[in-house]
Amino acid sequence: MKDIKFYKLLVFVNALVPLALVGWDWRRGHLGANPLDFVTRTTGTLTLVFLVLTLLVTPLRKLTGANWLVRLRRMVGLYAFFYGALHLLCYVWFDKWFDLAAMAQDVARRRFILVGVLAFTSMVPLAVTSTDRMIKRLGGKRWQKLHRLTYLAAAAGVLHFYLLVKSDVRKPLAFAAAVALLLGYRLYASYTKGATPLSLKAQSPPR
Ligand code: HEM
Numbered sequence: 001m002k003d004i005k006f007y008k009l010l011v012f013v014n015a016l017v018p019l020a021l022v023g024w025d026w027r028r029g030h031l032g033a034n035p036l037d038f039v040t041r042t043t044g045t046l047t048l049v050f051l052v053l054t055l056l057v058t059p060l061r062k063l064t065g066a067n068w069l070v071r072l073r074r075m076v077g078l079y080a081f082f083y084g085a086l087h088l089l090c091y092v093w094f095d096k097w098f099d100l101a102a103m104a105q106d107v108a109r110r111r112f113i114l115v116g117v118l119a120f121t122s123m124v125p126l127a128v129t130s131t132d133r134m135i136k137r138l139g140g141k142r143w144q145k146l147h148r149l150t151y152l153a154a155a156a157g158v159l160h161f162y163l164l165v166k167s168d169v170r171k172p173l174a175f176a177a178a179v180a181l182l183l184g185y186r187l188y189a190s191y192t193k194g195a196t197p198l199s200l201k202a203q204s205p206p207r
Pocket of ligand 1: 037040041042043044045046047048051084087088091095113116117118119120153154156157158160161164
């Protein structure tokens with residue numbers, strides 16, 4: 001894949017589109033009766049969508065042999081973290097007005113907040129170790145082990161979503177099915193080893 005720069009640019013620009021649309025609708029007052037709630041929910045959903053897309057890269061490249069996909073993964077993962085940080089900021093700012101005591105109370109009393117904190121916290125080491133320097137410093141094997149935290153972040157994100165919805169659980173269940181399928185594939189591949197083309201086995205940590 002020669003033109004990876006173009007694909008990176010494509011992903012970079014497209015991943016900003018939802019944010020631009022929310023900003024545009026905000027300016028025009030089209031975010032409904034509770035705009036802050038809308039933005040919190042949208043950024044939460046985007047976090048989960050980008051986590052799922054991150055998890056999709058390995059199965060896709062193993063099944064299709066399109067190794068170059070791995071070079072887009074870091075950016076997609078960083079977008080998950082970016083939208084997660086915006087989501088957290090919405091909560092800290094618009095929901096709690098930076099009131100630390102109220103936030104601590106929320107974490108202690110509401111299970112879905114606690115699980116959300118777990119999901120976000122597990123994404124921090126992933127973002128911090130995403131640079132080439134950190135990959136080198138940690139070494140490929142350790143880096144890959146650490147990056148299994150993505151599984152925890154996705155699973156906790158889904159549980160957070162499931163716990164917060166009051167009646168219609170269809171959306172969280174759809175995300176749960178996607179995450180289960182993607183993690184199940186990994187489990188299957190690690191047992192059979194057959195799903196991994198030889199060309200992929202010798203690869204160093206993905207860039
Ligand atoms: C410190 C971490 C987090 C806090 C405090 C937090 C808090 C919240 C709050 C207050 C809501 C709105 C609940 C409501 O309107 O009833 C929400 C919704 C949501 N959050 Fe989080 N969250 C956190 C992390 C995450 C993470 C890491 C993810 C994804 C991996 C995520 C995904 C979602 C989703 C999907 C929704 C619901 C969207 C919808 O209703 O369509 N959250 N979160």
